[in-house]
Every structure is written in structure tokens, then in C-alpha cells.
Amino acid sequence: MTLVGKSTKTLSVLAASVILLGSLSACDDGRKGAESYAQQLAGGLSGLSVGSIRFDGVDGAEADKKLKAIVKGLPDNKPAVKVDAVTVDGDKGTAKLSFDWTLSGAHWSYSTEAALKKSNGEWAAQWVPALVAPELKDDEVLETARQAAPRADILGAGGKVLVTNRPVVNLGIDKSRLNGKDAGASAEQVARLADVDPGGFAAQVKAAGPQAFVSAITLRADSAEAKALTSEKLAQIPGARTVPGTLPLAPSRGFARAVLGTVGEVTAEQVEKSKGALKAGDVAGQGGLQARYDAQLRGQEGVVVRAKASAPASGSTTENPGQDEGRVLFQIAAKAGAPLKTTLDPRLQSLAEDTLKDIAPASAIVALRPSDGAVLASASGPGSNGYNTAMIGQYAPGSTFKIVDSLAMIRNGMTPDSTVSCTATASVDGRTFKNAPLYPASEVGSIQLRDAFAHSCNTAFINARDKVSQAQLSAAAQSLGVGLPSDSLAFDGYLGNVPSSAEGTEHAASMIGQGKVLLSPLAAAVMAGSVGKGAPVTPKLVLNSDAPEPAPGATASSSPSPSASAAPIEKPITAAESTKLKDLMRAVVTSGHAGFLADVPGAPVGAKTGTAEFGMDNPPKTHAWIVATHGDLAVAVFVEDGGLGADTSGPLLKKFLVGAAG
Numbered sequence: 001m002t003l004v005g006k007s008t009k010t011l012s013v014l015a016a017s018v019i020l021l022g023s024l025s026a027c028d029d030g031r032k033g034a035e036s037y038a039q040q041l042a043g044g045l046s047g048l049s050v051g052s053i054r055f056d057g058v059d060g061a062e063a064d065k066k067l068k069a070i071v072k073g074l075p076d077n078k079p080a081v082k083v084d085a086v087t088v089d090g091d092k093g094t095a096k097l098s099f100d101w102t103l104s105g106a107h108w109s110y111s112t113e114a115a116l117k118k119s120n121g122e123w124a125a126q127w128v129p130a131l132v133a134p135e136l137k138d139d140e141v142l143e144t145a146r147q148a149a150p151r152a153d154i155l156g157a158g159g160k161v162l163v164t165n166r167p168v169v170n171l172g173i174d175k176s177r178l179n180g181k182d183a184g185a186s187a188e189q190v191a192r193l194a195d196v197d198p199g200g201f202a203a204q205v206k207a208a209g210p211q212a213f214v215s216a217i218t219l220r221a222d223s224a225e226a227k228a229l230t231s232e233k234l235a236q237i238p239g240a241r242t243v244p245g246t247l248p249l250a251p252s253r254g255f256a257r258a259v260l261g262t263v264g265e266v267t268a269e270q271v272e273k274s275k276g277a278l279k280a281g282d283v284a285g286q287g288g289l290q291a292r293y294d295a296q297l298r299g300q301e302g303v304v305v306r307a308k309a310s311a312p313a314s315g316s317t318t319e320n321p322g323q324d325e326g327r328v329l330f331q332i333a334a335k336a337g338a339p340l341k342t343t344l345d346p347r348l349q350s351l352a353e354d355t356l357k358d359i360a361p362a363s364a365i366v367a368l369r370p371s372d373g374a375v376l377a378s379a380s381g382p383g384s385n386g387y388n389t390a391m392i393g394q395y396a397p398g399s400t401f402k403i404v405d406s407l408a409m410i411r412n413g414m415t416p417d418s419t420v421s422c423t424a425t426a427s428v429d430g431r432t433f434k435n436a437p438l439y440p441a442s443e444v445g446s447i448q449l450r451d452a453f454a455h456s457c458n459t460a461f462i463n464a465r466d467k468v469s470q471a472q473l474s475a476a477a478q479s480l481g482v483g484l485p486s487d488s489l490a491f492d493g494y495l496g497n498v499p500s501s502a503e504g505t506e507h508a509a510s511m512i513g514q515g516k517v518l519l520s521p522l523a524a525a526v527m528a529g530s531v532g533k534g535a536p537v538t539p540k541l542v543l544n545s546d547a548p549e550p551a552p553g554a555t556a557s558s559s560p561s562p563s564a565s566a567a568p569i570e571k572p573i574t575a576a577e578s579t580k581l582k583d584l585m586r587a588v589v590t591s592g593h594a595g596f597l598a599d600v601p602g603a604p605v606g607a608k609t610g611t612a613e614f615g616m617d618n619p620p621k622t623h624a625w626i627v628a629t630h631g632d633l634a635v636a637v638f639v640e641d642g643g644l645g646a647d648t649s650g651p652l653l654k655k656f657l658v659g660a661a662g
Contacts, residue, residue, distance in 0.1 A: 261288025401513030
């Protein structure tokens with residue numbers, strides 16, 4: 001009996017368990033299955049691929065075809081789709097989905113609902129276009145249109161416009177006007193007019209659609225080349241025509257080109273680096289400030305998303321589109337770019353470029369205002385072939401570096417009246433150093449530092465090497481703003497390199513601005529300007545940089561200073577030291593190599609010439625340098641293969657100073 005009672009009790013417990021499990025099963029309303037399906041659906045919509053998803057009343061392949069037709073008019077990017085909520089009522093349910101598209105940098109966000117149905121134990125959604133976008137109808141598709149933002153100007157000193165939209169003409173082939181003529185033959189004729197590769201342009205024309213206009217070259221509307229494209233000349237080539245337009249351009253083709261850069265169709269590399277901000281066919285900055293600050297200048301393009309009929313409405317035409325424009329679902333207005341303000345003075349920039357226009361080797365003129373560091377002109381001559389020689393060139397400065405030597409010597413107790421030893425030659429570890437071939441014999445011997453500086457006696461400074469360490473040279477250079485980072489420019493710049501350690505012949509070479517000492521023309525102007533100011537000059541070019549880092553896909557060259565420290569200058573030049581250096585620089589004009597500057601109108605000019613050997617030729621080629629101060633103006637002139645600084649760069653400097661004074 002006991003056993004029987006125990007068994008009865010056990011059976012009762014088992015029965016209760018079955019009832020409890022049944023109750024729990026009844027509470028499972030299918031939510032987990034519905035939620036799992038909703039997640040699959042969201043994943044398929046996120047990838048714009050729903051071929052493997054179950055749908056009610058239509059198979060996945062057909063739903064996928066409909067989905068792709070709906071979104072064909074949208075960009076290639078895909079939406080982020082998430083499941084916000086799932087509700088279940090028996091074999092039916094609803095999934096609320098949130099969509100987020102990134103279109104031209106803007107977010108189009110909205111919610112849709114999927115009607116769910118459970119059949120044969122499996123959940124599926126009813127396919128309707130409104131699953132993809134709110135209230136989308138069966139005969140509608142999505143389409144975007146982009147509105148370009150007005151590109152901002154680049155401004156110079158005083159807010160004067162440097163770069164703005166100016167008229168251009170595009171020369172090319174309009175295939176709709178060929179009238180059966182050979183496209184290749186016409187393309188080759190236009191290519192010869194445009195001075196572009198005939199074969200390459202002909203291939204472009206052949207690959208384009210039958211109604212396409214294919215541009216061979218874009219010309220300034222006021223250029224001689226554009227004016228030569230008369231209607232009579234174009235009529236001789238089937239399909240040839242010009243199309244007017246505008247482009248952001250400087251006043252002239254070469255105006256500050258290495259600094260400003262240009263604007264043109266984006267490269268594949270720019271598109272890739274932009275992470276969706278740029279697309280093929282867009283225009284963006286190519287080099288210089290246009291590339292560095294492209295995002296600021298380009299602004300934010302506008303975008304509109306419409307729901308449109310998949311086929312034109314009955315009776316509508318291209319002239320009378322009727323309802324074809326569709327319903328606006330999302331719209332962001334274009335936002336114009338912000339102007340970029342710079343310190344460049346248009347008059348001085350043009351003057352610098354005109355001064356260098358006939359110089360065949362690489363060359364540069366940099367002019368800045370020492371009082372505030374504003375770079376007023378930064379011109380790289382035609383021989384630089386587009387390279388920014390003025391701001392990032394790296395060259396031995398030759399005797400212009402004696403400004404640094406002299407500061408170090410003054411700090412060791414010397415004055416302009418102190419005596420130095422100017423010998424015919426100086427021997428260091430078996431290497432013989434000489435003065436320039438035309439160095440005056442009357443200035444050899446024990447002479448004042450002022451005279452050694454004015455006539456540029458190499459041996460006097462080399463003979464002082466034991467009293468001026470390389471570390472002192474490096475410190476003196478930094479006191480004059482040389483060898484420091486160029487962050488203050490908010491652009492690419494090189495402010496020189498003066499090693500803090502060097503021995504023997506290398507140290508001796510440093511004393512005459514050779515060896516491993518390197519400056520750019522910008523750095524040389526900073527050096528001279530710091531003497532004029534009586535304090536280190538911090539150069540400035542960009543005044544309102546909203547994008548301190550290079551923009552995505554930027555192609556501007558970068559050549560940072562090797563001195564990576566941003567710490568304050570340990571011992572900046574003082575007013576008293578500046579007075580002594582001004583004495584030396586003025587002597588170069590009154591009794592030395594730069595007497596031709598004595599009649600420059602205005603404030604007295606102080607200067608220093610420089611000639612630096614380079615290369616392996618015998619005799620070696622030389623860089624020609626000269627730096628000067630003239631009131632609140634500091635200028636450096638450089639010619640890469642220019643002979644003597646006084647002979648080559650000197651006249652260029654005088655032309656610039658006289659023009660600037662006028």
C-alpha cells in the first residue's frame with residue numbers, strides 16, 4: 001500500500017508538471033520567431049539584398065528585383081536598418097524598422113512597418129513598397145538629385161578676392177552634332193587644337209554616349225587661346241563646339257599657383273580617401289590651399305529624395321513633365337562654402353611673379369611683414385615647374401647664413417667693430433676653404449666684423465669656428481625663427497634645419513651656410529625679418545582655417561620642418577642684438593656687395609648676399625641668394641642655378657623693392 005501511495009503521488013506531480021509546461025507553452029506567442037525573422041529582414045534591407053528572405057505572397061527573388069528597382073535612383077551607399085519593435089497577435093504581427101541613409105553627408109532617417117504573418121510555423125513579411133520608404137506606392141521608385149554648393153572664394157590681404165568663379169569655355173566634341181561624320185577624326189582635330197593627346201581624346205569620344213559632349217580642354221574665356229576658337233574655325237570640324245561655364249580661378253593662370261592650387265574633377269584617389277564625401281564627376285581642390293581646405297571651400301551640397309512614378313505619367317513630355325518630378329520625401333538645401341582668408345597681397349604677389357617671369361632655373365621670392373609675420377608674396381618662378389620652391393624648397397643658404405653666425409658671435413661678446421681674421425684661405429682637416437673669386441684683396445687680414453660681413457669673407461667666419469659651437473649656431477638660428485615647425489602658416493612650409501652638432505669640416509661648412517644647413521626662401525625671409533623686428537617672426541598665411549588637417553584626398557605636397565619641437569624659443573633675439581645685426585646688414589649696402597640697393601626709395605635697406613655651391617660639377621654650380629629688410633618688409637630672393645647672389649638675385653630684389661615702394 002505504501003508503494004502504491006508513493007506511485008500515486010509521483011504521478012500527480014508529473015501531471016502537474018505537464019499542465020505547467022503546457023501553460024508556459026501557451027504563453028510563448030511566437031515572439032522569438034517573429035523577432036528572429038525581423039532581424040533577418042532588417043539585415044537584408046541593410047544590404048539591399050532580400051533574395052534569401054521569406055515573403056508572404058511573393059518569393060524572395062521577385063521581392064529582391066522590386067527592391068533594386070526602387071533604390072536604383074539612389075547613390076550606391078546602403079542604409080543602416082534596425083528593428084525598433086516587434087508586436088505579435090496570434091499568427092500576425094508587426095515589425096517597426098528604422099532606416100538611416102547617408103546622402104551627400106546628410107542623414108535621411110525614417111521608420112517603416114512590416115506586416116508579419118505566420119504560416120506553417122514560419123514567419124514572413126508582406127512585400128509592399130512602403131516597407132522601403134514611407135507611403136511608397138506600387139508604381140513608385142526613389143530618386144535623388146544633388147545640388148552643388150557654391151564654392152567659396154580665397155581672399156587675400158584686406159579681403160581682396162584672389163580666387164573666385166570666372167568665365168571659361170570648354171572645347172570639345174558634341175556627338176549629337178556629328179551628323180554621321182567620323183567621331184574619331186573630329187576628335188583628333190579638336191585634340192590638336194587643344195594640344196592634348198589625339199589618340200586618348202578620340203578614345204574618350206568614341207566611348208561616350210551618342211548625345212554626349214566630351215570636353216578636350218577648359219580655357220579662360222578671356223585668354224588668347226579661347227578667343228582664337230572662332231565659329232568659322234570650329235565649323236570646319238564636325239561636332240566641334242565650345243560650351244561656356246565658370247570655374248574658381250585666380251586672376252591669371254600662374255598667380256600664386258603653387259600656393260593656391262587649382263580646382264578640377266576629382267581623382268580616383270580622392271574619391272577613395274573621401275569616404276563617400278566625393279564621387280566621380282565631382283570637382284574639388286587639386287593641390288595647394290584648394291586641396292588643403294577643400295571641405296571648407298566646397299561647402300555642403302544639397303540633396304533631395306523624391307518618390308517618382310516608375311514610368312512617365314500619361315501625356316507628360318520632357319517639355320511638360322507634369323507629375324514626373326514626384327513627391328519630395330527628404331530635402332537638405334546646399335550650404336555654401338566659407339571663404340578662406342589669407343595674407344597674400346595681390347599687388348606684391350603679381351610684382352614678385354613678374355620679377356621672376358624670365359628666370360629659367362627654379363626660383364622664388366618671398367616677402368613678409370615682420371611686425372605680424374604676414375606672408376605678403378610667395379612666388380615660385382616658371383623654372384620651378386609648379387613646385388612650391390618659395391615655401392618648401394630646401395637649399396644651402398650660403399653666406400646669408402652669416403646673419404646667424406654673427407648673432408652667435410655677438411652673444412659671445414663681439415660687436416660690429418670687433419676684429420676678425422680674414423685670410424686668403426682656411427684649412428680644416430685637410431680641406432681648404434676660399435673666399436669668392438672677386439673678393440677684394442684690400443679686405444684680407446685683420447678687419448672689423450662689419451667689413452667681413454659686408455664683403456662676405458668666408459675665412460673670417462670659418463676661422464671663428466672654435467669660438468662658436470655648432471650648438472650655438474643652432475640656438476642662434478632658432479632665435480631668428482629658423483629651424484622651427486611651421487604650424488603658424490596653417491599650410492605646408494619649411495623653416496629650415498640647422499644641426500645642433502657637427503665637427504671638423506662639417507662645422508666649418510655650417511659657418512658659411514653649407515654642409516647640412518638648409519633653408520627655404522620662406523625661412524630666409526623669416527631670418528631677415530626677425531632682425532628687422534627685433535624679435536622672432538612667426539610667419540602666417542591662412543587666417544581662418546576651419547580645417548587644420550589636410551582634407552580627404554588632398555594632394556598638396558607637405559614638407560614639415562625636421563625640428564619637431566613646438567616649445568617656445570629658449571632665447572629669442574633681443575632688440576639690442578637686432579641693432580647690431582642691422583648695423584651689419586646696412587654695411588652690405590653702404591660698403592659691400594649690395595651698393596645697388598642704396599637708391600631704393602623709402603626706409604634704408606639692409607641686406608645680405610649669399611652664394612652656395614651644390615652638385616658635383618667642376619667648377620660647382622651655385623645657388624644665388626639675397627635677403628633684405630626695408631621698413632616693415634623682409635624679402636628673400638633665390639635662384640637655384642644662379643651664379644653669384646649679388647649678380648643674379650640682387651637685381652631681382654631691387655626691382656621688387658622699387659616696385660613695392662611705388
